Amino acid sequence: MQRRKVTLKLYPNAAQAQKLETWTRLHCELYNAALEERIDAWRKAGKSISYYDQQNVLPQIKVDRPEFIALGSHALQQTLRRLDLAFAAFFRRVKAGQTPGFPRFKSSMRFSGFAYPDPAGWKLMQHGGSGATLRIGSGEAALSIRARGRHRFGPDAKPNDITLTRRNGQWFVSVTLCVPDAACARERTADMRRGVDFGINDWATFDAGPPIANPRWVREELPRLAALQRQRARKRKGSVRHKRLGHGIARLHDGISNLRRDFVHKATTRLVQQCAVLATEQLTPKTMSRSAKGTVEAPGRRVRQKAGLNREILSAGFGMAHQMLTYKAEEAGTRLHLSNTRQLKPSQRCAACWEIAPKTLADRMHVCPHCGHTAPRDRNSALVVLIDAFNTQDTPGTGVAARPKPLTRQRASPGP
Incomplete structure (x- = not known):
């Protein structure tokens, strides 16, 4: 279970x-x-x-x-x-x-x-499709509330506990299900081997094939968000209009969050359904989005530019994508390989000769000074992590390639 x-x-x-x-x-x-x-x-x-x-x-x-x-x-x-x-x-x-x-x-x-930590004090009744009724409380004070939502685990999934949350004037219930292993399994439709590099310009770039575009949810809504914040700044704090505009801003952020979660869910599901091996690098969005403000004694440089980059990093939802890939790959029987970024340096390493080719963040093309290999920077990084996955396929855990350089046949045919 x-x-x-x-x-x-x-x-x-x-x-x-x-x-x-x-x-x-x-x-x-x-x-x-x-x-x-x-x-x-x-x-x-x-x-x-x-x-x-x-x-x-x-x-x-x-x-x-x-x-x-x-x-x-x-x-x-x-x-x-x-x-x-x-x-x-x-x-x-x-x-x-x-x-x-x-x-x-x-x-x-x-x-x-x-929250109710066990099955006592509540009951969830599904009516087929997406309709449901949640009954909570006891005696005459019990409430029977209409609910909407469904899951993919079938009738064998048993509710164990619930948490009721209030968000922006709306109510939600999170239900923890005890699911048999067979019901968790995902059907895989292909056995591809792919390396993927998550980024800002394109949300996901692969070692071969077209990338997945970055929807940029926050950037699209920035003008509307700025207008609401300007209106709220003119209102007296604590007034009805100030609170009303605050609720509007919260709803806008909530809508962006829902779009992001829906997109990442669908994208990660497609990836694990198509791939037998999926390779990417370890990412730490918290470190990547650290402020460049600095201190009074040592002030940072290009703080506004770094703040904009941080906003784009957090908007892309890389951390959410990694969490979803972890459990979905296990359900689909997909091997998920996370390369050690600090040791492997995928964005700096050449996929052809395995040498380090330093480049700045502004350099979007990989040009190796050692072997002359040229490729888009993100595509080269995706190929590097895929080769690393092949070289460590018999090594448990994550890390850099077991060999200092990849085998020729692995460089020549990294995918199906």
């Missing part, structure tokens, strides 16, 4: 939406009260309060506050567990010497939602 997550959109009526807002505020109140209890206990008595200490108080809370009964014991426990995980992450960062980030109090408007 494997775990997969699917997200459905909820369509509550006005009364149901008001009830969901009320329940979210109660969960937020419980979270803040538990956080305050931990802080006060440490400040006044030097005592650490655990998750189990706070969980044991829940029955008394429901006696004193009957409105918490409808939320369900398991959902309340999950909210306390959420706070406990925040503290665990805080102490882990302290020990690692990182910026700790102490858990903070949350307002009800910024509290994302609540």
